[in-house]
Amino acid sequence: MNDHARTILNDLVGMTREIGSPEADHVVLGEGNTSARIDDGSFFVKGSGESLRTIDESGFVAVDMKRALALLDSGDLQGDELRDALLAIKKDPQAPGRPSIEVLMHAVVLQAGQAEFAAHTHTTVINELLCSDRAHRFAHERIFPDQIVLCGPDSAFVPYVDPGLPLGRAVHQSIEEYDKEYGIPPKTIMLKNHGIVVVGQSRLEVEAILAMITKAARIYSGACAVGEPVGLSRQDIERIYRRSDEAYRRRKLLRE
Numbered sequence: 001m002n003d004h005a006r007t008i009l010n011d012l013v014g015m016t017r018e019i020g021s022p023e024a025d026h027v028v029l030g031e032g033n034t035s036a037r038i039d040d041g042s043f044f045v046k047g048s049g050e051s052l053r054t055i056d057e058s059g060f061v062a063v064d065m066k067r068a069l070a071l072l073d074s075g076d077l078q079g080d081e082l083r084d085a086l087l088a089i090k091k092d093p094q095a096p097g098r099p100s101i102e103v104l105m106h107a108v109v110l111q112a113g114q115a116e117f118a119a120h121t122h123t124t125v126i127n128e129l130l131c132s133d134r135a136h137r138f139a140h141e142r143i144f145p146d147q148i149v150l151c152g153p154d155s156a157f158v159p160y161v162d163p164g165l166p167l168g169r170a171v172h173q174s175i176e177e178y179d180k181e182y183g184i185p186p187k188t189i190m191l192k193n194h195g196i197v198v199v200g201q202s203r204l205e206v207e208a209i210l211a212m213i214t215k216a217a218r219i220y221s222g223a224c225a226v227g228e229p230v231g232l233s234r235q236d237i238e239r240i241y242r243r244s245d246e247a248y249r250r251r252k253l254l255r256e
């Protein structure tokens with residue numbers, strides 16, 4: 001492993017443990033997974049069965065980007081066939097470990113999402129909304145300025161589909177639709193009855209976006225408890241997202 005890959009892996013381990021801390025309530029047991037791009041052709045992803053809270057360098061698997069994306073165009077593999085196919089996309093098929101079943105979703109969010117780091121969690125306060133009839137509204141409404149500044153003007157939304165190939169394909173479609181509408185990839189992708197995916201250019205950006213969208217979920221639920229949540233208008237969202245002092249605030253919030 002070269003120095004660049006080692007630095008990426010260190011950052012990925014740090015981010016993953018931070019997200020996995022029990023007080024953050026993003027995941028329990030072996031839930032959730034994270035990834036980071038190594039270079040144009042490969043990325044690290046959490047190994048199957050690893051816990052975010054306790055993971056170390058050995059818990060990640062290097063995967064070939066092209067082979068992972070090609071799997072999305074293959075037939076509907078299941079069981080042993082899918083397991084073998086996931087082993088075959090490892091950069092070094094002889095290396096230990098097995099990529100998480102969500103490796104295809106990570107290939108998609110890093111590539112189509114033009115990101116360097118990604119995290120997928122089952123954050124309790126977010127899932128309270130995504131498992132309710134307000135899921136769609138929560139995903140698409142923006143309720144306060146810092147949510148727009150950090151998390152973008154909107155979220156991509158994915159109806160419930162099974163993990164693995166179906167989820168990888170559905171997430172890809174949701175990113176393409178978002179890109180068509182906004183001309184940029186989404187920073188947050190809401191998975192109905194499942195969880196959230198957050199992407200960023202750095203470990204810090206992913207942690208910041210996840211913290212802010214988690215806060216937004218708490219506020220949204222609180223607003224539901226006292227009345228009806230009132231989102232900002234599309235014009236307000238657009239203005240706040242584009243304004244230069246908000247760009248300055250975004251950098252400040254990210255401590256860049």
Ligand SMILES: [Zn+2]
Nearest residue numbers: 032120194195
């Ligand atoms: Zn999940």
